Amino acid sequence: MADRPLRVCLVSPVPPPYGGIGHWTQMVLRHSEKHGDLEMSVINTAPRWRAVHDLAKWKRVTGGGLQLLRDVARFISLMIRRKPDVVHLTTSGQLAVVRDIWILRIARLFKVPAVYHIRFGRVPEIAGEGTWEWRMMRRAMAMAHTVIPLDSATEDAIRKYAPKVRVLRIPNCIDPSELPAPREPTGEGTAMYLGWVIPTKGVGELVEAWTRLKPKGWRLMVAGPGDAAYKEELLKTHRPERLEFTGELGHEEAMKLLAGADLFVLPSYTEGFPNVILEAMVLGRPIVATTVGAIPEMISDGCGILISPKNVEELTDALSRALSDGALRAGLGVCARARALEEFSIEAVFARYKALWKSCSAKSN
Structure with missing residues (x-):
């Protein structure tokens, strides 16, 4: 292997549809092109059989089962044709853990070490409750060389409830060169949400809080894909003023809108280490977000306003403070931008991935 590049296989989604993990995959692939000693391949796990906001269980089981077979077949084919030196598997949990177990078993069968990258923030809850999802995750983690959590709460839970697992916490990353220059506020104030327009992102609470406030001189922009019926339900229930649903946007267009926003809001029920928070930080946008996943570590100490999830009163108060000051x-x-550039740049984080891949491969060999 000394005379050829290190072969790394990413098992991870690639847009479309656009999402945080998919954007991470694209960013890592682009940055890897600067490293001649790496050869990257991808098994694309993005869902093609349903809209991401369609959470019907029967669709997830049947469609997900078919996609599992497809992903596993492609992975086996890659192992036979061009065996990688290390596998880097990302997971969003839930039913995807079944796929993860198959991928990790096959990697072990071919004697290829695997990194298991946990990209969601519910681990402390499911581990404490001992749910079926956690039991499946423990099986998956036991087959991995190293497990990467994104936040300290997830790391602590894994160390407590799966003490034999090798854990290495690495934060999410951002490439500032991909983003437009921050823009100074002009004219009407804009508060912006960017993400999937679904209940678990706290969109309902956001629309309710906005309706309560009715802030003069401000509009709320809700950007991202979502079910038309859900949007109609929100409008009919709350009758908000100066609210705009943009629908799904390309990443470049979304970043231009975010660069011009005066406030970014992410009231999610659960997150890992959200890319959109990093993007808002690099763009110097003030942030109101919930205390889930790694968000408290990202915007604490004067870099944002933190609120409890599912709490309309706290969200209303935080919006009132931010909009009026x-x-x-x-x-x-200013604080958010400085922290993002110092701690979460792609150069610094990618170097840690690369070191881990090399250590996995060296141990295997």
Whole structure:
């Protein structure tokens, strides 16, 4: 292997549809092109059989089962044709853990070490409750060389409930060169949400809080894909003023809108280490977000306003503070940008991935 590049297989989604993990995959692939000693391949696990906001269980089981067979077949084919030196598997949990177990078993059969990258923030809850999902995850983690959590709470839960697992916490990353320059606020104020327009992202609470406030001189932009019936239900239930649903946007267009927003809001029920928070930080946008996943570690200490998930009162109060205080917004944005550039740049984080891949491969050989 000394006379050829290190072969790394990413088992991870690639857009479309657009999502945080998919964007991470694209970013890692682009940055790897700067490293001549790496040869990357991808098994694309993006769901093609349903809309991401369609959570009907029967569709997830039947469609997911068919996709599992497809992904596993492609993975086996890659193992036979061009066996990698290390596998890097990302997971969003739930039923995807079944696929993860198959991928990790096959990697072990071919004697290829695997990195298991946990990309969601519910691990402390499911581990504490001992759910079926956690029991399946323990089986998956036991087959991995190293497990990567994104936040300290997930790391602590794994160490407590699966103490034999090798854990290495690595934060998410951002490539500032991909983003437009931050823009100064002009004219009407814009508060922005960017993500899937689904209940678990806290969109309902956001629309309710906005309706309560009715802030003068401000509009709320809700950007991202979602079910038309759900949007109609929100409008009919709350009758908000100055609210715009943009629908799904390309990443470049979404970043231009975010760069011009005066406030970014992410009231999710659960997150891992959300890319959109990193993007808002690099763009110097003040942030209101929930205390889930790695978000408290990202925007604490003056880099954002933290609220409890599913709490309309706290969200309303936080929005009121941020919308009424320009100096507060400016200070939050400056702090957030400085932290993102210092701690979460793609160069720093990718170097840690690369070191881990090399250590896995060296141990295997």
